[in-house]
Amino acid sequence: MIKNIYSKFIIVILAALSIAALPLYGGAAEKPGTKIKVYESALKISGCFDTEEINSAVKYLSETDEAALKVIEEKIAGGSAYEVILSLGNGLQEMFKPLTAAECDFLVKNFNFSGLRQSTKLIAAAAKFLSYRGKTATAGRALLAACMMSIHYESAAAAGANKLESSSLITKMVSVACQKICLEALIINVLEGEPGGNYFSNFYKTLDYISKSQFSVNKTLENERAGIEKVIRIYASMDAEKVKELKDGAIYPPEVYSILAAEIKKSPFALKVAKLYTDEAIAQVSEVFSKYGKAAKLPFKEAFKALEEADKKLTSGGYNNFFTMVSIPNFNRANTMIIRNSAFLAMAQTAALLKLYKNANKKFPDALSDCAAEPAGLKIPKDPFTQENFKYVKLATGGFILVSAGADMRFGAKYEGRFDSKEFRLGSSDDIVMTENSITSK
Helix, strand or coil: CCCCCCCCCCCCCCCCCCCCCCCCCCCCCCCCCCCHHHHHHHHHHHHCCCHHHHHHHHHCCCCCCHHHHHHHHHHHCCCHHHHHHHHHHHCCHHHHCCCCHHHHHHHHHHCCHHHHHHHHHHHHHHHHHHHHCCCHHHHHHHHHHHHHHHHHHHHHHHHCHHHCCCCHHHHHHHHHHHHHHHHHHHHHHHHHCCCCCCHHHHHHHHHHHHHHCCCCHHHHHHHHHHHHHHHHHHHHCCCHHHHHCCHHHCCCCHHHHHHHHHHHHCCHHHHHHHHHHHHHHHHHHHHHHHHHHHHHCCCHHHHHHHHHHHHHHHHCCCCCCHHHHHHCCCHHHHHHHHHHHHHHHHHHHHHHHHHHHHHHHCCCCCCHHHHCEHHHCECCCEECCCCEECEEEECCCCCEEEEECCCCCCCCCCCCCCCCCCCCCCCCCCCEEEECCCEECC
């Protein structure tokens, strides 16, 4: 997605996540302190497994074969990984407080993309096991803490970007991917669980807060644009030493660039041309990112069209500056992933509403509108792709199907009668399908 010209550089932007502490998702309030203990727990979970066991535990997320279940049981049923999950859950309240400089520094120093994804997958696998064993609250708290951790990481990356080796947009995508893992497991957690009290309403409200805590897409784009411009100026400076710092991101081998820079420096006219070319590239980059920023504020359908138009000019040669052509990311694809994450959040909230209804009425509703609980302030979420209600079908078996239309904004199947998630294959459809005990997406 991101071209080599800037894939190893991000500009430093101080943008810490400001979140007020809320008494969400039940449990006693945490004592004042930092979130570093939670982050340390997330780091420790990988140490509970060897390489083969990690592969089996991650496999448990998608299929429960004998080997995967054995590993999970050994580590989670009172084992070392269970203590990690408890520690994550016990620190949930702290995760809704503003990040401190020390916490930002800890995240940037101790996590990388692969480590964050691996920890998230192991936490989700452990939570799935605990949910199936009836420990719904314990599993849910750990998953919510992990979800918040991915948002913290993105915020910390923006505040200490010089310590990372990738772009703001890649960081956003890693955060989105980790949240999706947590949200898929959370939905199963909610659907399988039967807790009482305020569990489901608190769950809904916590997810609403997580949704509002997302690091700004437009801030991500602003950071990305600034990083690209910085790299373009480094090349235009004719400073071979600065270009060497780009390492893998260099367009030319350093020795080749040194020769070119030395030749250009000999000619005042060549230097002037280089400056004009740089100014043109920066103007074009600013124009493209301005279009991206405006599109990001639109509903998905309008945004998709606006982003397609922006991409057409790029792919058709409308921008003939080399720097522009090699540095602009595919934001349309990135935006689709971001909206898909919003769909998972909305479906998790809808799952909570469905369970609230079932707890009160001993069955799932005949229509989704029956779940409306306006007095409690719990509104039925819309599908972020279509801005319309999710498709809901109550099955004769007593279960249900809930469907998001996905990025193509149309339903890929009729979803009638009996439904078996094990036999269901999405194929070319990008629908997101939730049943009374599963969620499936392409």
